[in-house]
Amino acid sequence: MTEPSDLERYPTLTEDGRRMLERLREHPHAPIFRNASGNRLTPEDVETVRAFEREVSQAIIGDQREQSSPWLAEYLARVYREVPFYRAMGGAPRRLSDVPCVGRADLAHDVARFVPDSAPIERLINFRTSGTTGHPLLIASHPVVAASYLAFHRRALLRFGVTLRASRGDVGVVLLGYQRKCFTYVSVTPTLDEAGLVKLNLYPEDWRDPEDRRKYLEHLAPEVLAGDPISFVELLKLGVALRPRALLSTSMTLLPALRRELEEWFACSVVDLYSLNEAGPVAAFDPSCGGHVLLQHRLLIEILDATGKPLPRGQRGEVTLTGGFNFCLPLVRYRTGDFASLSLCGTEPVLIELEGRAPVQFRSQAGVWLNNIEVTHALQPFGLRQFQLQQGRDGALRLRVAGLGPELPALRAALLGLFGSEQALTVEELDEPSGKLCQFSSELVP
Amino acid sequence: MEREGCELSRLMRHISETPLEFLQEPRLGQHGTVAVSAVVGDLCRSHGFEPGAAALDAFAIGTPKSDRNRLRVSLLLTWVLGESWFHATDLREAPLLPLLLQGARELSEYAAAEKLVSDPERREELARFCLARLGFRPQGETRAQAEDRLTSLSAAERARVLHASREAEERARAVREALVRQAAEESADKYTRE
Numbered sequence: 001m002t003e004p005s006d007l008e009r010y011p012t013l014t015e016d017g018r019r020m021l022e023r024l025r026e027h028p029h030a031p032i033f034r035n036a037s038g039n040r041l042t043p044e045d046v047e048t049v050r051a052f053e054r055e056v057s058q059a060i061i062g063d064q065r066e067q068s069s070p071w072l073a074e075y076l077a078r079v080y081r082e083v084p085f086y087r088a089m090g091g092a093p094r095r096l097s098d099v100p101c102v103g104r105a106d107l108a109h110d111v112a113r114f115v116p117d118s119a120p121i122e123r124l125i126n127f128r129t130s131g132t133t134g135h136p137l138l139i140a141s142h143p144v145v146a147a148s149y150l151a152f153h154r155r156a157l158l159r160f161g162v163t164l165r166a167s168r169g170d171v172g173v174v175l176l177g178y179q180r181k182c183f184t185y186v187s188v189t190p191t192l193d194e195a196g197l198v199k200l201n202l203y204p205e206d207w208r209d210p211e212d213r214r215k216y217l218e219h220l221a222p223e224v225l226a227g228d229p230i231s232f233v234e235l236l237k238l239g240v241a242l243r244p245r246a247l248l249s250t251s252m253t254l255l256p257a258l259r260r261e262l263e264e265w266f267a268c269s270v271v272d273l274y275s276l277n278e279a280g281p282v283a284a285f286d287p288s289c290g291g292h293v294l295l296q297h298r299l300l301i302e303i304l305d306a307t308g309k310p311l312p313r314g315q316r317g318e319v320t321l322t323g324g325f326n327f328c329l330p331l332v333r334y335r336t337g338d339f340a341s342l343s344l345c346g347t348e349p350v351l352i353e354l355e356g357r358a359p360v361q362f363r364s365q366a367g368v369w370l371n372n373i374e375v376t377h378a379l380q381p382f383g384l385r386q387f388q389l390q391q392g393r394d395g396a397l398r399l400r401v402a403g404l405g406p407e408l409p410a411l412r413a414a415l416l417g418l419f420g421s422e423q424a425l426t427v428e429e430l431d432e433p434s435g436k437l438c439q440f441s442s443e444l445v446p
Numbered sequence: 447m448e449r450e451g452c453e454l455s456r457l458m459r460h461i462s463e464t465p466l467e468f469l470q471e472p473r474l475g476q477h478g479t480v481a482v483s484a485v486v487g488d489l490c491r492s493h494g495f496e497p498g499a500a501a502l503d504a505f506a507i508g509t510p511k512s513d514r515n516r517l518r519v520s521l522l523l524t525w526v527l528g529e530s531w532f533h534a535t536d537l538r539e540a541p542l543l544p545l546l547l548q549g550a551r552e553l554s555e556y557a558a559a560e561k562l563v564s565d566p567e568r569r570e571e572l573a574r575f576c577l578a579r580l581g582f583r584p585q586g587e588t589r590a591q592a593e594d595r596l597t598s599l600s601a602a603e604r605a606r607v608l609h610a611s612r613e614a615e616e617r618a619r620a621v622r623e624a625l626v627r628q629a630a631e632e633s634a635d636k637y638t639r640e
Binding site: 121 | 447614617619637
């Protein structure tokens with residue numbers, strides 16, 4: 001497979017954009033960028049994304065009742081016409097509750113059955129997700145979908161009085177990771193007049209000198225910092241002198257203490273986003289509403305009980321999604337594995353007590369703390385359908401795998417490679433769990 | 447088969463009453479007597495749309511050896527579609543020409559035109575095939591019942607289902623391949639990562 005060219009990665013790149021890429025890559029304190037990526041947006045795509053941003057900024061989010069979602073009937077008809085998984089079921093049901101629920105396991109089994117006939121294969125991109133429910137997933141997406149995330153970030157930030165201003169010559173966002181292995185690259189954002197975008201890893205091995213992390217970030221002075229709580233903890237340790245206009249936190253539960261610490265250090269709003277690879281940014285935590293306020297106007301949220309029955313407002317159950325903006329993977333009654341109740345804050349729907357994904361850290365034999373994403377990476381080559389890793393108080397690991405096969409010795413070796421060759425480890429068969437699987441857990445506290 | 451159509455027995459009766467004129471030889475060059483393209487044109491106009499000369503050409507060209515039965519089935523279909531229920535139904539958006547052209551081609555590969563009239567099972571096949579290709583199911587049947595019955599009766603429908611299934615599998619394979627390409631993995635600019 002040939003490497004994509006810059007023209008394919010950045011079809012609308014101007015001389016200013018090229019200079020921005022050069023600056024980001026070649027700064028003396030820049031990290032070792034391990035990968036390459038681009039926005040892949042054509043001029044028509046850029047217009048589409050801009051129009052979508054206008055639509056999102058003006059949209060009113062409905063009260064999440066089927067009858068107050070005027071787009072739903074046409075959406076279901078299209079899904080049943082174009083998506084192989086649903087087409088095989090016959091005609092679209094009149095009521096949403098007549099549609100069977102699906103979950104990560106269904107997508108993981110064969111995501112291609114959920115990609116509509118109208119999705120352009122030649123422009124498909126993917127997002128890999130390790131997830132917390134034990135089903136590694138490959139999500140079908142499109143450059144326009146990826147670029148459309150920003151529309152919802154803008155909407156979320158506006159709640160906190162922040163309007164993005166980054167433009168030509170500025171760095172719009174730095175996406176932070178803190179993992180032994182992390183996809184890192186530089187790019188530009190055409191809808192922000194080619195403001196820079198950097199995805200970097202704070203793990204020291206990705207830098208020529210650990211001190212470069214602080215110097216490079218201070219040089220970039222990004223308008224927004226995005227990351228997960230683990231990378232933000234690491235960021236705080238660097239003592240960077242930055243004044244971003246906002247922090248966007250995703251992937252894991254952002255605990256209140258860390259939020260306060262970040263707000264104090266950076267003197268800006270810290271927005272905790274509930275965002276899924278399958279659906280993009282779904283909601284943003286707003287303390288004044290006591291929960292996560294919904295962001296998408298063409299996404300219907302149901303709260304379901306274990307049998308798939310919709311629960312009345314205020315009752316806690318599984319967050320289930322229908323709709324969304326990823327036209328390569330239209331969702332219908334998609335059970336997220338996340339739990340909350342639905343309420344109203346004025347007229348706005350809010351997810352209350354959303355049970356997100358708690359970060360889990362494991363201790364290696366040498367006493368190094370490893371986060372769950374590194375375990376996922378180590379196990380990724382085995383294509384496991386489901387697995388669960390637990391660490392006991394004595395440090396011993398227990399890996400449970402659905403469908404243990406002949407790769408057991410290699411699986412053991414991969415984990416021991418990460419944790420140390422003398423690490424106590426048992427590997428067992430994992431029966432199909434009936435409820436939500438807690439994929440990672442540890443009785444040790446860093 | 448989203449919409450409910452007419453009673454099956456009504457259509458089958460109509461087929462059993464096919465006049466001999468609709469079973470005569472189609473005109474192809476010096477052969478045959480009936481100008482199928484003219485009959486198709488009349489039928490389209492009676493349903494409120496003008497098919498255009500280019501579309502009608504397909505009903506006038508070919509050789510007796512390879513196209514005779516296809517055109518005879520097209521002609522027979524014009525008789526079926528002349529049933530009063532079809533005339534009382536708005537078919538302006540329905541795929542009338544594809545039924546008369548592609549549908550006739552598929553049916554003609556498995557049955558002679560006379561057989562579609564004289565054999566009771568083939569009559570039922572023809573009636574169901576007509577309704578299905580225009581998006582209807584027989585009155586009183588669910589979509590699943592109608593699909594099952596048509597597939598069990600019709601070799602042409604079985605071939606279509608098989609073809610559609612192969613096409614779907616081919617696309618699914620292409621989607622899987624596209625998703626695991628390195629290019630798909632790296633083109634992933636988002637302002638946040640989950």
